[in-house]
Amino acid sequence: MSSLSTHVLDTVSGRPASGVFLRLLDGEKVLFCGTTDADGRCPELRNLFLEKGGYRLEFSVGEYFRQAGQVLSDPPFLDIVPVVFGLGSDMHAHVPLLVAPFGYSTYRGS
Numbered sequence: 047m048s049s050l051s052t053h054v055l056d057t058v059s060g061r062p063a064s065g066v067f068l069r070l071l072d073g074e075k076v077l078f079c080g081t082t083d084a085d086g087r088c089p090e091l092r093n094l095f096l097e098k099g100g101y102r103l104e105f106s107v108g109e110y111f112r113q114a115g116q117v118l119s120d121p122p123f124l125d126i127v128p129v130v131f132g133l134g135s136d137m138h139a140h141v142p143l144l145v146a147p148f149g150y151s152t153y154r155g156s
Contacts (some may be wrong), residue, residue: 047095048133053142054105058116062086063145065113067106068127069108072099096133103129107145116147123148 050070054063063086070078070091077096080088108125111118124145129152133139140155 047097049092049135049138050094050096050101051138051140052082052088052103053140054082055142055144056086056110056114057116057144057146058111063107063110063143066110069104070094071102077101083145098126098133098135100130100132103114103128103131103141105143105145107147111147118147124150126154 052068054066056063062082064082064084066082068082068088071077075117078091078094080090082088083111105127107127108118108122111122124147127143127145127150129141129143131139131141142155143150144151
């Protein structure tokens with residue numbers, strides 16, 4: 047069984063992105079829904095134990111930036127950011143997201 051964590055950073059403000067709704071999917075099946083805390087993390091996500099396989103994290107960044115008062119295009123250039131990744135057996139994966147209204151990056155963290 048594997049575990050997962052994430053950390054969302056707002057590169058416009060240079061701070062953790064608090065209040066970002068996210069969900070984890072296995073194919074079409076929703077495994078988890080949550081919202082990032084004041085540190086940009088979703089601690090409840092770590093409580094899941096995941097099988098080896100492919101997964102998808104979806105981050106609702108458009109709504110986050112609207113709530114933060116950022117002027118966005120209509121529709122926003124980035125609304126939902128998907129991160130599709132694979133987990134091996136017995137591993138922990140950390141999936142950070144660095145995000146702005148017009149771009150994002152991610153990597154496998156430690």
